[in-house]
Amino acid sequence: xxxxxxxxxxxxxxxxxxxxxxxxxxxxxxxxxxxxxxxxxxxxxxxxxxxxxxxxxxxxxxxxxxxxxxxxxxxxxxxxxxxxxxxxxxxxxxxxxxxxxxxxxxxxxxxxxxxxxxxxxxxxxxxxxxxxxxxxxxxxxxxxxxxxxxxxxxxxxxxxxxxxxxxxxxxxxxxxxxxxxxxxxxxxxx
Amino acid sequence: xxxxxxxxxxxxxxxxxxxxxxxxxxxxxxxxxxxxxxxxxxxxxxxxxxxxxxxxxxxxxxxxxxxxxxxxxxxxxxxxxxxxxxxxxxxxxxxxxxxxxxxxxxxxxxxxxxxxxxxxxxxxxxxxxxxxxxxxxxxxxxxxxxxxxxxxxxxxxxxxxxxxxxxxxxxxxxxxxxxxxxxxxxxxxx
Numbered sequence: 001x002x003x004x005x006x007x008x009x010x011x012x013x014x015x016x017x018x019x020x021x022x023x024x025x026x027x028x029x030x031x032x033x034x035x036x037x038x039x040x041x042x043x044x045x046x047x048x049x050x051x052x053x054x055x056x057x058x059x060x061x062x063x064x065x066x067x068x069x070x071x072x073x074x075x076x077x078x079x080x081x082x083x084x085x086x087x088x089x090x091x092x093x094x095x096x097x098x099x100x101x102x103x104x105x106x107x108x109x110x111x112x113x114x115x116x117x118x119x120x121x122x123x124x125x126x127x128x129x130x131x132x133x134x135x136x137x138x139x140x141x142x143x144x145x146x147x148x149x150x151x152x153x154x155x156x157x158x159x160x161x162x163x164x165x166x167x168x169x170x171x172x173x174x175x176x177x178x179x180x181x182x183x184x185x186x187x188x189x190x
Numbered sequence: 191x192x193x194x195x196x197x198x199x200x201x202x203x204x205x206x207x208x209x210x211x212x213x214x215x216x217x218x219x220x221x222x223x224x225x226x227x228x229x230x231x232x233x234x235x236x237x238x239x240x241x242x243x244x245x246x247x248x249x250x251x252x253x254x255x256x257x258x259x260x261x262x263x264x265x266x267x268x269x270x271x272x273x274x275x276x277x278x279x280x281x282x283x284x285x286x287x288x289x290x291x292x293x294x295x296x297x298x299x300x301x302x303x304x305x306x307x308x309x310x311x312x313x314x315x316x317x318x319x320x321x322x323x324x325x326x327x328x329x330x331x332x333x334x335x336x337x338x339x340x341x342x343x344x345x346x347x348x349x350x351x352x353x354x355x356x357x358x359x360x361x362x363x364x365x366x367x368x369x370x371x372x373x374x375x376x377x378x379x380x
Contacts, residue, residue, distance in 0.1 A: 077333075084311035085246075088335040172237050 021061035021068050024153060024187025028055055032154075032186040035074060043175030049081035049090075051104075058187055060153055062143075065111045065119055070185070074104040076127075095168055101129050109133075117141075121157060127166040134159050136183065150188050157183040204273045206374045211270070214263045215375055219353075221256050222298070225249060226350055250309060251319045257302040264295070278369050290356055297349040304345065307338035 026033045036050040056072035076098045079090050091098045108123035121136040136157040143153035160180045163170045170177045207215070232245035275284045309316050310326030311334040317323050331337070363371035 082312065084314070084329075084335040085309060087312075088308065088339055091336060 021059035021064065023190045024058050024060060025190060026054075026056040026058065026072070027152070027186045027188050028053075032184075034182070034184040035072075036182045036184075037179050038182070039172070039179045040175040042173060047081060049079060051075065051078050052080050053078035056106075056185075058185070060187070065113050068108075068111050070106070070108045070121060070123070072106045076102055076104050094171060097128055097168075101127075104128075106134075106136075125161065127161070128168055130166045132161075132165055134161060136181075138183075146188075152186055152188055154184070154186040157181075157185070159183075205276065205370065206273055206378055208270055209377055210266055211263070212375055212377050214259060214266065218256060218259055218263065218298075221252055221259075222349070222353065225252055225256065226346055228252075229346065247317070250305070250316050251321075253302055253305050254316060254318045254324055256298070260295075260298055260302070273374060276369055276371065276374075278367070279371075287359070290352055290359075294349070294352055294356065297345050297352065301342060301345045301349060304338040304342040308335050308342060311335040311338070 033054075033056075034050060035054055036048060038046045038048050041047045051074045053075035054072060056070065058068065058070035060068045076096045077091060079087055079096060079098075081087055081090065090096055093100075104125075104127045106123055106125045108121050110122045112120040112122060114120060117140045119138055121138050122133065123136070124131050125134045136159040138155055138157040141154040141156055144151070146152045158180070160178050162178055164177065228245060228249050232241065232249060235242050235245060279287075306316065306324070307330070311329050313326050313328045315323040315325045360372045360375070363369050364373070
């Protein structure tokens with residue numbers, strides 16, 4: 001019985017794809033990654049902001065997208081819309097509630113190839129303690145050796161979320177219910 | 191004996207606050223109560239309230255003027271001194287009153303300072319009645335707007351408790367003890 005289990009384990013291992021996805025750490029150290037948001041102001045214009053502190057890593061394999069994955073953790077306190085009073089309000093219980101919910105996160109569950117460099121990243125996004133599945137429309141922007149002896153790969157992604165889905169009451173007016181998220185992710189291969 | 195009399199003659203005993211001190215006292219009392227009420231009310235204004243921008247603008251402008259008056263008042267207080275304590279009041283009561291007065295000054299100073307630190311954390315100055323702009327010192331410590339904001343609120347609550355105590359004391363002296371405590375903080379002819 002024991003031998004059978006071991007044999008089964010070995011055969012499983014052998015049947016796994018020969019090419020392993022490479023692991024990357026997102027280059028937050030060098031600030032070559034950005035988590036930005038934009039939300040309508042009164043329906044007339046846009047407000048842009050970003051999260052300054054986050055970390056994450058991903059695995060990526062050009063030949064086997066299905067084996068790729070990404071996870072991100074965002075420090076909600078680091079919200080920055082270039083206005084101290086507004087950022088204070090954004091951190092309060094009216095919006096991000098950072099005292100109780102200091103972290104937001106995204107963990108991918110599957111990758112869906114599309115045409116060319118485009119693909120969808122499906123995963124669980126947690127904000128204000130609420131986890132929902134979202135789809136990020138992503139594309140690879142490039143990869144290759146960097147001038148300092150390393151290897152880098154870069155991606156862009158776009159998605160949008162509704163505030164009310166995450167238990168955040170929209171007090172900014174109907175046009176501001178949807179927040180667009182723009183991600184720029186550059187990873188250094190480990 | 192002779193010299194003591196001369197000393198008393200050069201520094202005449204007074205039981206009254208001088209008219210400028212009285213004016214400053216009542217003007218600032220009015221401003222402090224108005225600022226508290228305005229501040230308490232404005233933090234819950236909705237984004238679409240027509241007061242959403244004007245209420246904080248007034249609050250900040252009046253607050254900065256209050257600070258200027260506070261400086262003038264302290265200067266005047268040290269220049270002209272303080273009237274003698276009423277003979278009817280015992281030492282212990284005088285000490286309690288002195289501590290409350292000191293705390294009132296200290297809190298007023300701290301509340302204006304923390305208010306300044308909230309609004310100027312991003313390097314933006316404070317506009318005072320479209321009259322002049324008080325320059326910012328920028329972010330002096332991490333999480334400045336949030337920390338200063340919490341202190342601003344709690345200092346204001348403590349100040350209001352002390353103001354209530356201060357006013358209750360004055361009313362009690364006037365109506366129950368029927369002494370001159372309140373009268374000497376009123377305008378008078380020399």
